[in-house]
Each structure stands twice: as structure tokens, then as C-alpha cells.
Amino acid sequence: MKRPLILIVMLAALPYTALAHKAWLLPSQTVVAGEAPWITVDAAVSNDLFYFNHVPIGLDNLVITAPDGSTATPQNPATGRYRSVFDLQLTQPGTYRLSVRNDGLFATWQENGKPRRWRGNQDSFAREVPKDAQDLQVSQALGRVETFVTKGAPTERALSSDGKGIELLPITHPNDLFAGEPAQFALHIDGKPAAGLEIEIVRGGTRYRNAQNEIKLTTDAKGTFSVTWPEAGMYWLETSSKDSKTTVPQAKQRRLSYVATLEVLPQ
Numbered sequence: 001m002k003r004p005l006i007l008i009v010m011l012a013a014l015p016y017t018a019l020a021h022k023a024w025l026l027p028s029q030t031v032v033a034g035e036a037p038w039i040t041v042d043a044a045v046s047n048d049l050f051y052f053n054h055v056p057i058g059l060d061n062l063v064i065t066a067p068d069g070s071t072a073t074p075q076n077p078a079t080g081r082y083r084s085v086f087d088l089q090l091t092q093p094g095t096y097r098l099s100v101r102n103d104g105l106f107a108t109w110q111e112n113g114k115p116r117r118w119r120g121n122q123d124s125f126a127r128e129v130p131k132d133a134q135d136l137q138v139s140q141a142l143g144r145v146e147t148f149v150t151k152g153a154p155t156e157r158a159l160s161s162d163g164k165g166i167e168l169l170p171i172t173h174p175n176d177l178f179a180g181e182p183a184q185f186a187l188h189i190d191g192k193p194a195a196g197l198e199i200e201i202v203r204g205g206t207r208y209r210n211a212q213n214e215i216k217l218t219t220d221a222k223g224t225f226s227v228t229w230p231e232a233g234m235y236w237l238e239t240s241s242k243d244s245k246t247t248v249p250q251a252k253q254r255r256l257s258y259v260a261t262l263e264v265l266p267q
């Protein structure tokens with residue numbers, strides 16, 4: 001596996017709050033106008049939000065949902081040393097959902113008295129993991145890294161649930177966020193409200209301040225939470241969970257993660 005893909009599987013397998021590195025998609029604009037405007041999107045894993053100083057996110061699992069529910073095609077995709085980048089022409093009015101979705105396996109075992117680790121998918125598991133591996137432990141890693149972009153008036157069709165893993169279901173539209181105003185969202189797991197999920201929200205520009213100034217929240221019994229944005233800027237939102245509801249026979253545990261980049265505008 002290429003290094004960016006290995007890293008993404010690793011990030012999906014562990015709670016983001018336990019890692020110094022943060023994965024994100026960063027659009028050049030989130031609210032645009034015009035006949036057929038373009039945006040550019042950066043995709044990276046970094047130490048600082050939103051700066052390119054670690055590794056890129058691979059684009060193999062990028063899914064762009066257009067306002068009518070169809071799948072849009074990115075243009076000019078490229079992956080460099082510290083980031084991936086792609087362009088997108090917004091040919092339809094409404095809201096687009098940009099998402100890197102990862103569903104992989106993580107395994108550990110003992111071989112000749114030494115620990116071994118492996119990351120990959122179900123197809124490569126049988127080829128690369130010994131059938132007689134000692135103390136074999138396998139977990140499924142299901143994660144999303146998302147952002148949202150709207151041309152003209154916001155719409156909701158691209159924001160609908162597909163019932164897989166952790167999903168953010170906006171009550172307040174993700175492209176209608178303003179400093180000093182409350183916004184409400186719901187988090188679902190496999191299409192059902194997820195109560196008790198811990199959320200961390202961090203404003204970008206951490207390179208230029210000593211404290212993260214993170215906002216920590218927890219979903220209520222209906223899976224909802226509310227946040228009042230302290231100031232304008234780009235924000236990174238993450239949450240994670242784990243359970244035993246795997247969809248592959250090799251895994252006994254499932255690790256779930258979700259990340260979104262949201263832009264908050266001044267009033």
C-alpha cells in the first residue's frame with residue numbers, strides 16, 4: 001500500500017482525539033455564485049490546522065455527491081509530498097458533499113516472538129496475513145473525512161444518510177454558519193441516532209496560537225448537539241466510536257471515525 005493510503009487506514013482505525021495529526025479536506029470556498037464556478041480542494045493530514053506539513057490524503061476513495069444526488073467527477077487530481085489537490089466545477093445549483101470514505105482492516109499478531117502489524121482490505125487479507133497467525137487480532141476501520149460546498153442557495157439532497165458508519169446530519173445547514181450564532185447537528189451510526197458521542201471542534205490557525213482552544217461537546221439522547229461559534233473561520237470537527245458490529249468475518253471489533261471541515265462566516 002502507498003504511504004498516504006496506509007496512513008488513512010491507520011487514522012480511521014484510531015480515535016482522532018488520540019492523535020497529534022489531523023486529517024482534513026479544505027475547499028477554497030464553501031459558498032460560491034456564478035454560472036459554473038470552480039473551487040480547489042486540498043486534502044492532507046497535518047500537525048497544524050490547516051497547513052501542509054505531514055502527508056497527503058490519497059484520493060482513491062473520494063466521493064463527490066452533487067445537489068441532485070448524482071456523483072460528480074473531480075478535475076485535475078494530483079498528489080504531492082504534503083497534500084493532494086483537486087478542482088471541482090459546480091455545474092448544478094445547490095449543495096455538494098465532498099467525502100473521502102475509508103473501509104479497511106487492521107490486524108496484529110505474533111510471529112517468531114515479535115509483534116507484526118498489517119493494514120489493508122478484505123481482498124488482501126487472505127494473501128498477506130498468515131492463516132495460522134498467533135494471537136491474531138483484527139478490527140474493521142470505517143471513517144469519513146468531509147466538507148460541504150454550496151453554489152447559490154443551500155439544498156439538502158446531497159446531505160442524506162446512507163446508513164454506514166458515523167454520519168453528520170445537519171439540522172442547521174453546514175453552509176449557513178455564522179459567528180455568534182448557534183448551530184445544531186445530529187450524529188448517526190449506521191442510520192440511527194448516536195447518543196453519548198464525544199465531539200471535538202477546533203478552529204484553524206493553530207500554528208499561530210499556543211492553545212488549541214478546542215470546543216468539546218457530547219451528543220444527547222437523540223444524537224444531537226449544538227455549538228455557538230466564537231468567531232469566523234474554518235473549523236475542524238471530529239468524533240469517533242467503536243463497537244463489535246463488523247461487516248467482515250475476519251474482524252471482531254469495528255472502529256468508527258468522522259471528520260468535517262466547516263466554514264463559519266462573520267455576521
